[in-house]
Amino acid sequence: MSMEEVVRAYLQGRMDRREFIRALGALGVTAGAALSYVHVLGAPGVALAATAGSPASGALASPLALTSEEFGVLQALAARIFPTTDTPGATEAGAAEYVDLALAGPYASFLPRYRQGLAELDRYAASTIGASFAALSDAQQDALLEDLEAGRVTAVEGGQEFFRLVQRHVVEGVFCEPQYGGNRDLVGWRLVGFPGQRYGYSDPYINRVVEAPPIAVDGPPPISTRV
Amino acid sequence: MRADPVADVCLIGVGAVGGILAKELGSAGLQVVAFERGPAVTLEDYAARDAIKWVTRVALHEWVRHEPITYRSQPDQRATPRYTTSPTNSVGGAILHWTAQAARFLPADFKVFTNEIASGLAERAGADITGHEVSDWPIGYDDLEPYYERFEWELGVSGRGGDNPFGGPRRRGFPMPPLRAGAKSQLFEAACRRLGYHPFVNPSGINSQAYRPPAPYDTRIPERPACVYCGHCNNYGCHVNAKAATLYSVIPVAVATGNVDLRTNSKVVRISTDDAGRATVVTYFDPEGQIHE
Numbered sequence: 110m111s112m113e114e115v116v117r118a119y120l121q122g123r124m125d126r127r128e129f130i131r132a133l134g135a136l137g138v139t140a141g142a143a144l145s146y147v148h149v150l151g152a153p154g155v156a157l158a159a160t161a162g163s164p165a166s167g168a169l170a171s172p173l174a175l176t177s178e179e180f181g182v183l184q185a186l187a188a189r190i191f192p193t194t195d196t197p198g199a200t201e202a203g204a205a206e207y208v209d210l211a212l213a214g215p216y217a218s219f220l221p222r223y224r225q226g227l228a229e230l231d232r233y234a235a236s237t238i239g240a241s242f243a244a245l246s247d248a249q250q251d252a253l254l255e256d257l258e259a260g261r262v263t264a265v266e267g268g269q270e271f272f273r274l275v276q277r278h279v280v281e282g283v284f285c286e287p288q289y290g291g292n293r294d295l296v297g298w299r300l301v302g303f304p305g306q307r308y309g310y311s312d313p314y315i316n317r318v319v320e321a322p323p324i325a326v327d328g329p330p331p332i333s334t335r336v
Numbered sequence: 337m338r339a340d341p342v343a344d345v346c347l348i349g350v351g352a353v354g355g356i357l358a359k360e361l362g363s364a365g366l367q368v369v370a371f372e373r374g375p376a377v378t379l380e381d382y383a384a385r386d387a388i389k390w391v392t393r394v395a396l397h398e399w400v401r402h403e404p405i406t407y408r409s410q411p412d413q414r415a416t417p418r419y420t421t422s423p424t425n426s427v428g429g430a431i432l433h434w435t436a437q438a439a440r441f442l443p444a445d446f447k448v449f450t451n452e453i454a455s456g457l458a459e460r461a462g463a464d465i466t467g468h469e470v471s472d473w474p475i476g477y478d479d480l481e482p483y484y485e486r487f488e489w490e491l492g493v494s495g496r497g498g499d500n501p502f503g504g505p506r507r508r509g510f511p512m513p514p515l516r517a518g519a520k521s522q523l524f525e526a527a528c529r530r531l532g533y534h535p536f537v538n539p540s541g542i543n544s545q546a547y548r549p550p551a552p553y554d555t556r557i558p559e560r561p562a563c564v565y566c567g568h569c570n571n572y573g574c575h576v577n578a579k580a581a582t583l584y585s586v587i588p589v590a591v592a593t594g595n596v597d598l599r600t601n602s603k604v605v606r607i608s609t610d611d612a613g614r615a616t617v618v619t620y621f622d623p624e625g626q627i628h629e
Contacts, residue, residue, distance in 0.1 A: 215393060237515070284386045307386035308565020316519040326385065 118210055174212035175227070182227040182273030183208060185243040187279045189250045197296040207291030212280065219274065226271040230257070233264040287325050298323035343369040343597070345373055346618050348604045354488075355582030358590035359554070368596045373603035374425035377583070382432060382573030390433075390571045427600060428583030435570040436541035436579050438493045440484045443477040443504040450486045469518070477504040488539070489553040491580035492560065495539030515563060542569070543579030556589045566578015 110118070117130045118124040124132065172180035184205040191199035199205065212220045230253075234242040238249060245253070256262050260269035282291030284298065286306075292298060298305060305323040344444045346365040354370060378608045384390075404417035424430045444451055449472045452458050458465055481504065489495070489511050497509035514537040517525065521537075528535040544582045548559035563578040577584045601623035608617040 239628065281388065281392055285388050285392075285553075289388050306568060308385075308568060309566045315516055315565055316522070 172206075172209045174209050174217070175223065176233075179224060179227045180205065180209060181243045182241070183223070183275070184229050185245075185250065186227075186230070186254070187282070189247065189254055190279045191274050191283050192247075196300055199279050199283055201293065202283040202296050203293040204279045204292050207282030207285060207289055207292075208275075208278045211281075211292040216278070219278075222271065222274065226265055226268075226275070229265040229268075230262075233262060236264070265328055294327065295323045340369075340604040343367050344368075346615075347371065348607075348618065349429065350427050350582075350587065350598060351374075351424070352431035352582055353589045355428065355431075355590065358596045359586040359593075362590045362593035362595040368590075370590075370596055370598045372427050372598065372600050372616070374427065374600065376598075376600045377426045377428065377432075379573070379577070381426075382428075385566065385568060385572070385573035386566075389625060394571065411440065427587065427598070428581055432573050432579075432581045433571050434541070434581075437541045438495070438580065439500075440486070440539075441477065441480070441499075441505065441601055442502050444502070446473040446476045448472065462628045481505070481507060484504060486553065490549050490557060491541060491582075491585055492543050492547045492549070493539050493541050493580060496537055496543035499536035501534050501536075501592070510539060511549070512547055515540050515542055515544045516565065542574075543580075554586075554589065556592070556595050557585050558588065560584065593618040 110132060115124070115129065118129075118132075124283060132246045134213060147308045171177060175183060184200070187199035187205045187208070189202060191202070193200050208216075208223075215307060231242045234240060234253060238245060238253075242250065242253070253262070254272065257265060262268045283290075283296075284301075284303075285291045287293065287295060295305070297303075299322070302318070303323055304319045304321050305325055307319075307324075310319070345361050345368045347368060347370040348359075348374040350358060350370045350546070354372075358368055358370050366533050373489055375617045406415035407418045408415040422594050424432055426432070449470050453465070453470050468626055485506070485508055490513065493510055494512035495510040495514050497506045517537065542563045545562045546559060548561075549555060549557050560577050562576075564576055569579065573579075574581070587598075591598055597605070599620075599622070604620040606618070606619040607615050610616045
């Protein structure tokens with residue numbers, strides 16, 4: 110097995126921790142090298158989740174970039190931006206986990222913005238309603254977020270722009286490729302009937318609704334081209 | 337500063353144009369040094385079907401955040417950094433992830449001044465062209481027609497010749513029939529016909545069938561497969577290499593001539609000229625950060 114195959118097998122749960130370490134030993138690589146390789150594969154969050162001993166489905170024992178308090182506010186925010194109704198929402202998709210993973214990597218430049226915005230939002234909730242944002246009722250949260258979105262919450266600096274940023278990232282977290290930590294169990298794709306980025310479609314499927322359950326990646330392994 | 341040997345031709349950038357020129361010049365027996373500031377890439381690097389990577393985070397353009405390019409539209413403006421809409425930074429360039437709309441210019445496009453300014457059309461339409469310079473091209477459609485044809489037959493363009501009622505004359509049709517029309521295109525086409533318009537299929541730089549250029553075109557270019565209709569073109573490299581791109585068509589041929597020295601991760605920072613204004617020396621950073629002339 111190549112390192113890529115070993116890492117993929119582990120992340121996809123086809124290999125347990127002990128087998129993973131043994132396979133790495135056979136390849137003569139350290140776990141650290143394998144994990145930096147996972148980072149190159151584009152799944153840093155999943156890799157970190159895996160090292161922490163938690164399942165590789167994207168669920169994390171603790172947030173990576175945000176503090177637990179900040180993460181709690183973000184989860185509550187995400188749950189109202191993309192609410193759970195009779196269908197799954199941001200909570201089931203793991204959208205807040207997606208954002209946290211992104212803030213620990215490619216979106217690190219947004220981390221100070223999140224820190225400040227989440228803290229200010231929580232303080233505003235406490236000072237006006239007397240409870241932390243996450244403790245408010247859905248209706249109270251919605252009313253507060255409507256004000257935030259409309260730019261009426263001056264206690265949150267750049268509140269309107271902050272709301273749009275979080276909204277954009279939460280939507281990414283619902284519909285992203287699952288290796289980024291969101292769209293858990295492909296709930297986002299199921300919601301909209303997206304079959305996943307398929308390898309391609311043959312004649313019977315072209316210009317028809319594809320009534321197939323979504324899959325994250327399919328198709329034959331890519332051929333190699335090097336110049 | 338290290339002094340490198342002399343070449344017949346230096347190319348700066350190995351993308352759509354640089355890739356084609358490298359093949360032509362190398363095939364003519366000239367010694368070519370081709371600089372590319374980005375790396376060589378493989379299919380695994382550009383063709384994962386991953387919207388977060390390629391579309392949301394625009395990974396192909398990510399480099400520009402670390403190394404912004406500056407831009408100005410007038411000589412007296414101050415050039416400022418741009419962080420978006422940058423070219424790809426790798427061998428193969430932006431044509432690797434283009435949308436592959438491959439229409440030729442119309443004959444009228446070459447004569448904008450004659451058709452729209454000198455004719456009084458812009459004035460009658462009330463267009464304010466203050467501060468804009470408008471002129472005809474020094475060449476016309478007929479001058480370019482043979483080269484359009486070569487591009488279409490060497491890189492592979494699918495379409496139906498003569499469909500566009502405003503299109504210029506063509507010596508030859510397209511090497512491949514059009515791609516299948518999508519459901520939206522079919523609706524749009526039917527609506528246009530009802531309104532009395534003449535919809536036509538836009539030529540596309542995507543193989544509608546497996547394709548290898550026949551003689552008299554360059555038969556050294558390898559065969560590439562047909563489109564699999566995955567639905568993800570723009571911003572993505574093509575995971576079956578069905579899209580017309582120089583990376584896997586003309587660039588390998590250029591390298592195989594043995595006359596093209598392709599230097600990746602080599603960024604040219606200065607072009608020096610002689611007294612006559614001819615470019616004679618380029619200065620570049622090699623992958624280790626050494627500066628060469």
